[in-house]
Amino acid sequence: MCGIAGIIGNGIQESEVEEMLLSIAHRGPDARGIYKDKGFAVLGHNRLSIIDLSHEADQPLTDPTGRYHLSFNGEIYNYQELRREIGARYTFRTSSDTEVLLASYILYGKSCLKRLNGMFAFAIWDSKEKKLFAARDRFGVKPFYYSNISNKFLFASEIKAIRYVKSVGPNESVWANYFCFGSYGSPSETFYKDINQLPGGHFIEYENSTLSIDKWYDFAEQIGNIPNNFSTAQIKEKYRELLIDSIKLRFRADVEVGFNISGGIDSSLLLALVNDYNSSKRTRAFTFYTGAERYDELPWVESMIRQTGNPLEKVKFSAVEVPEYAKLLSDGQEEPFGGIPTIAYSKIFKMANQARLKVLMDGQGMDEQWAGYDYYNSQHDSVVQGTGNSSSFKPNVLKSDFANLAKKSEYPTPFNSRLQNSQYRDLFYTKLPRALRFNDRISMSYSTELREPFLDYRLVELAFSIPDNMKINGKTHKYLLREIIKEFVPNKISEAPKRALQTPQREWLGKDLVAFVNESFANLESSVFQSWFDHDMIQKEWEQYKNGSKANSFFIWQWINTSLIASDIQKTT
Missing domain, CATH: 3.60.20.10 (Aminohydrolase, N-terminal nucleophile (Ntn) domain)
Structure with missing residues (x-):
């Protein structure tokens, strides 16, 4: 790397x-x-x-x-x-x-x-x-x-x-x-x-x-070349074989390899496969937590680790650290990035670097290939996980001449399946590209290589190609994957629903980080981007957020993030 x-x-x-x-x-x-x-x-x-x-x-x-x-x-x-x-x-x-x-x-x-x-x-x-x-x-x-x-x-x-x-x-x-x-x-x-x-x-x-x-x-062409007459048993067997081979290939290094783990089925599967392959030595694991019971996945992680005995580095991230890490991350990313969960994730790499670990693996890629996001089971075209019916954006705060530059993206639909077309969009245009960008800048900011075994192209192609009802069965997402991993992880993990949020971002922004948000909005008003916004309207939305339900904080983070990037641009010009 x-x-x-x-x-x-x-x-x-x-x-x-x-x-x-x-x-x-x-x-x-x-x-x-x-x-x-x-x-x-x-x-x-x-x-x-x-x-x-x-x-x-x-x-x-x-x-x-x-x-x-x-x-x-x-x-x-x-x-x-x-x-x-x-x-x-x-x-x-x-x-x-x-x-x-x-x-x-x-x-x-x-x-x-x-x-x-x-x-x-x-x-x-x-x-x-x-x-x-x-x-x-x-x-x-x-x-x-x-x-x-x-x-x-x-x-x-x-x-x-x-x-x-x-x-x-x-x-x-x-x-x-x-x-x-x-x-x-x-x-x-x-x-x-x-x-x-x-x-x-x-x-x-x-x-x-x-x-x-x-x-x-040509991904669509590759999918078209995959035979569609495999039985469920054959698909499961082939996918298991590829999983094991992908892990084996990504352990090739002349330095120590560790991995990131959360409480979800993807990283729990990664933990099981890593230990299966590297059974003679317990690979070091890293996870972050905030101390907020509603959001933390630490109990799930500790439950898995107790069974495997891996050394676990628990990295606590607190609200008071957000301003410093947000500025550091903004300098590294240079473009908008995910909110406080992304910032908390970055602290893992800081700890890994301090532990002289050069390579980490994580479980990125499963949701896109196995249709794991909640919106795949609906008819709307959302690309933001876990927001339900609440509005993620506030275009009303934009000046009209700037807002008129926006044009909603249209994505290719090379498949007959609506679900596959949504997955294709997320793999090549929305979810995965931005997650990979976030992850590359975060890991490399701390001179750490990040490997993603579930993004082995053979795995992605096979999972993507299977019938829709093997991915979503009723309300169960990643249906066949859950069946495949039962031999690797306990049922309570393989059957757990996807949890979209891992930090109390909504609560922190409206309470612990009010001073940071106010400072960010003030900086935005005097920044190189100031002419894009109606700043009185931003303040109005901010007051409503603080006094309201805080159902969605994405737009608050957008404005903070933009303020941080503006500061970086002003420093380098």
């Missing part, structure tokens, strides 16, 4: 790439390297050493001929199998997955992508053809941002690296959609003008100042 950066084009200053790398030094504190093809390209890399800890595996990595140069962020989990397949056709000098990726590209070209099981964003410079090839993994676990203006192509793992050398303003239409509809942008957009992201499952080719972007992973 690392940070990548580079500039392709005329008039490149190596110092600019050095500055880009310094801005994302947290992503890779173990080594830093730069490759320069004078007058054409500069590639940079910050390394977090996970596989092959020797300096021979530092990047940018060059092949034996000196033609190809790779800057890579992520992990290729099946690198050992690929290396055996490549055999003597390439002369390996390291035992790293990085060199296997480079060799795969040299031998197979862009078709190498379909052979990779992993999370990745990488760039390869061909110094002979003067051509850049870059790609992102199927679901976009690892980030790839770029800017292509004035015959100069910049790319990086984080927006701030590009902003460090290029001044950009806000993408107002994306912001307006965020306030009106809760959208975090399309897979190719960011909240900044002139900075885009490469969508998951796509690759870039850049040559002679010409940029082309193509899709290499």
